Amino acid sequence: MANPALTEAVYYILLSLMEPMHGYGIMQNVEQLSNGRVKLAAGTLYGAINTLLEKGWIDAVSGENFSDKGFSRDKGNRKKEYVITEHGKAMLHSEIARLNELIENGNRILKMEVEYEKSDS
Amino acid sequence: MRKVIHKWFWVWDFEKEEKWLNEMAAKGLVLVAVGWCRFEFEDCVPGEYKIRLDFLENKCARVENEKYIAFLEETGAEQVGMMSRWIYFRKKVSGDNFQLFSDNNSRVHYLTRIIRFVALLSGLNLYFGCYNMFMFFQIRNYSYINLLGIVNLLLAVIGGWGVFRISRKRKKLKAEQQIFE
Numbered sequence: 001m002a003n004p005a006l007t008e009a010v011y012y013i014l015l016s017l018m019e020p021m022h023g024y025g026i027m028q029n030v031e032q033l034s035n036g037r038v039k040l041a042a043g044t045l046y047g048a049i050n051t052l053l054e055k056g057w058i059d060a061v062s063g064e065n066f067s068d069k070g071f072s073r074d075k076g077n078r079k080k081e082y083v084i085t086e087h088g089k090a091m092l093h094s095e096i097a098r099l100n101e102l103i104e105n106g107n108r109i110l111k112m113e114v115e116y117e118k119s120d121s
Numbered sequence: 122m123r124k125v126i127h128k129w130f131w132v133w134d135f136e137k138e139e140k141w142l143n144e145m146a147a148k149g150l151v152l153v154a155v156g157w158c159r160f161e162f163e164d165c166v167p168g169e170y171k172i173r174l175d176f177l178e179n180k181c182a183r184v185e186n187e188k189y190i191a192f193l194e195e196t197g198a199e200q201v202g203m204m205s206r207w208i209y210f211r212k213k214v215s216g217d218n219f220q221l222f223s224d225n226n227s228r229v230h231y232l233t234r235i236i237r238f239v240a241l242l243s244g245l246n247l248y249f250g251c252y253n254m255f256m257f258f259q260i261r262n263y264s265y266i267n268l269l270g271i272v273n274l275l276l277a278v279i280g281g282w283g284v285f286r287i288s289r290k291r292k293k294l295k296a297e298q299q300i301f302e
Contacts, residue, residue: 007226022195023192024195024197027196040223041221041223041227042192042193042198042221043175043221043222044223045223046193047227
């Protein structure tokens with residue numbers, strides 16, 4: 001079976017992570033990519049990142065001095081960066097194919113309708 | 122100057138509470154600390170801050186919670202207090218709005234966390250309420266401790282009402298989810 005649709009948030013998170021980025025960077029990048037239309041909230045992003053990590057679609061790359069075992073209270077060491085995996089890239093490609101199908105069908109059928117209306121008048 | 126206000130909110134009134142805190146911030150009083158029915162404010166530039174509430178999944182998962190709070194603080198939010206599992210954030214906003222959840226799914230999950238906790242408390246109160254009343258009437262152990270069963274039962278009813286109210290909110294959100302993301 002084809003993969004189910006990705007949420008808008010997941011789609012844009014995966015796209016952003018074609019290069020390593022930390023959480024706040026993702027939020028800013030997604031807003032910029034969508035011309036301010038998609039504003040990811042931090043709590044939602046956190047949940048999505050954890051799910052994507054579990055699924056293996058993205059990886060955490062240890063930032064400067066960040067160790068998962070000893071969570072440091074030092075603010076400077078906190079920032080964790082994430083990057084897309086091969087599995088994540090494959091999911092992006094199949095999603096783009098799905099979106100293309102939606103757009104092509106939409107355009108084709110709506111165009112037909114316009115032509116019907118023209119021939120009616 | 123610090124200002125302390127004591128105010129009671131029912132467990133299902135968290136949206137009202139958040140709204141009230143934001144109205145205070147809009148008037149120039151921003152939240153700096155919370156306690157049991159107690160809110161502490163400081164002067165701020167009116168409209169400078171936005172307040173948001175969140176509910177932790179598991180209070181005991183200290184490392185997990187610290188990671189979550191650290192993540193939110195990286196994005197400019199500032200934790201001002203914690204009460205039970207409720208956690209209060211504020212953020213300086215310049216035009217943009219401060220939200221913790223931006224899709225239906227995470228909002229539903231937020232309500233689910235609250236419902237589970239209230240249902241658990243309510244269930245425990247129901248159990249101890251019935252047990253205490255049984256001790257009082259059947260075993261004829263007329264101690265005041267057993268009469269406390271009335272309080273337990275009352276709390277169980279209030280909790281049950283809370284679960285009902287919040288579940289209704291969640292149902293509305295879920296209905297929307299069938300059409301929109």
